[in-house]
Amino acid sequence: MYPDLNSTQKTPADSRVPPPLSDDTSEGTLIISAGYGNRAYPLAGVRAEIYVPAEESAADAPREVLYAVRETDDSGIAPPLTVPAPDAALSESPGSPFLPYSLVRIRVYRDGFAPQEAEQVPIFSGIRSLQYFEMVPLSEGEGYQAPGGIFTIVSDSAENNL
Numbered sequence: 001m002y003p004d005l006n007s008t009q010k011t012p013a014d015s016r017v018p019p020p021l022s023d024d025t026s027e028g029t030l031i032i033s034a035g036y037g038n039r040a041y042p043l044a045g046v047r048a049e050i051y052v053p054a055e056e057s058a059a060d061a062p063r064e065v066l067y068a069v070r071e072t073d074d075s076g077i078a079p080p081l082t083v084p085a086p087d088a089a090l091s092e093s094p095g096s097p098f099l100p101y102s103l104v105r106i107r108v109y110r111d112g113f114a115p116q117e118a119e120q121v122p123i124f125s126g127i128r129s130l131q132y133f134e135m136v137p138l139s140e141g142e143g144y145q146a147p148g149g150i151f152t153i154v155s156d157s158a159e160n161n162l
Contacts, residue, residue: 025087026087026125027125028083028128029127030082030104030121030123030129031128031131032072032106032130033072033078034048034076034108034135035133036134038134039134043076043110043135044074044075044076045071045110046110046113047108047110048106049066049068049069050067050081052067052083067083083123086099086102088126100124101123101125103121105120106133113138116136118131
């Protein structure tokens with residue numbers, strides 16, 4: 001029997017959370033790709049911002065921090081990014097409260113295209129993940145301009161970001 005997809009009942013998996021990351025945390029690889037025309041045309045110059053959950057501290061602290069920035073090349077692919085991910089063994093025992101992956105949020109921008117965002121992108125230990133963005137060109141009157149300038153990354157250390 002198949003589960004009822006319209007049901008609002010929570011399953012045990014709904015209450016699972018990514019485990020806390022520590023010094024012995026594993027890593028996964030994230031590759032961001034962008035194009036348009038139903039994947040027919042790769043798109044260079046797409047700026048991708050990757051956000052990770054912030055360490056829990058004060059109630060007024062940000063919930064996430066900018067972890068890295070990447071930009072796509074002529075092939076529409078950004079350089080790979082290594083992202084901390086929990087060891088899969090933490091989630092393999094029965095009744096474990098932990099998910100086998102960490103979660104990131106990705107925002108992409110490019111002049112002349114609508115900005116996009118992917119939330120809760122899973123990063124698994126030892127796995128290479130590809131996140132594709134189908135960019136939507138804007139009409140001439142819409143005039144969206146991607147943010148520019150220098151962005152500060154809070155820390156390039158995963159230990160401080162997750």
